[in-house]
Amino acid sequence: MDIFEENQDSELLTEIAVAYYQHEQTQEEIAKRFNISRIKVGRLLKKARAEGIVEINVKYHPIFSSRIEQQFLQHFNLKRALIAVDHQDETEQRQQVASLVTNYLSTLLKNGMTVAVGQGRNVAAVASHIGVFPEKQCKFISGIGGTLRDGEFIDADHISRNLARKFNAASETLYAPAYVENRETKHVFMQNRVIKETLDRARKADIALVGLGDMNENSYMVQLGWFTPQEITDASINQGxxxxxxxxxxFNLQGHSVDTVMNDRVIGLSIEELKQIPCVIAIASENTKAMAILGALRSGVIDVIATSASNARTVLNLLKNQP
Structure with missing residues (x-):
């Protein structure tokens, strides 16, 4: 596509977005106006959001959000609970949560701060969020080694670099793989001076930005080949x-750390090291993660939780039924 065609495409997306969101025309009306199908209108509106022509920030009524947050603050030692509106589409849900985290991080960041960055789709969504970011003289540093997954940039270094670009800040890479085959290999990497110094700086971070995972046989950890489905199942059933x-x-539902065979294969900050960081922001947008959220909140590691209203309500209901 040449520049002229790109401009035409962008103009069409903008016209359709304005007609739908600003002038409140229906998709059927827009289809007739532009002589295209209603299905194509829907696709173009989705493309307008993806390319940043349209940015949607949906919020609950402040009283509703405040009530949920207050209940969380009463039960857990938290600084904030960022509760996003529910969405059926998993990608849209992730973006809604990422929007709240981005806004909070923008107000929290101060010059001279260091942010330890985790991996995964939820943290990556924060780094890819479209918006205007205040310039900060700070540093984003990888809190876990690198990994690779086709089609998805979910490794900590890529996320850290993206965040640094948005805030016009600095970024530091942890020059190590996230996953190694055994304890002995991990020990060798951890003795490396460059790796040790980077992790030492990550341990002294002011903020940590991490994701929460559940024990899912189809999780990206299994898909990456880090752990087998059997190891995940064993940790869940036999170790809680x-x-x-x-x-x-x-960790288990009570928030206690659990020593599994998986602990000795990853190069990154431990739970105990994260606990020493003043503000740990944990993100969990998927509606399968209520149990994981409850256990994480009980661990004492988390200072700010970012999730959906559906997850938040499920966590509160679990509290009613759990000793």
């Missing part, structure tokens, strides 16, 4: 593991 913080720190 309900989730992980940052992709590898495993």
């Amino acid at each position: 593991v309900v989730g992980d913080i940052a992709g590898y720190g495993f």
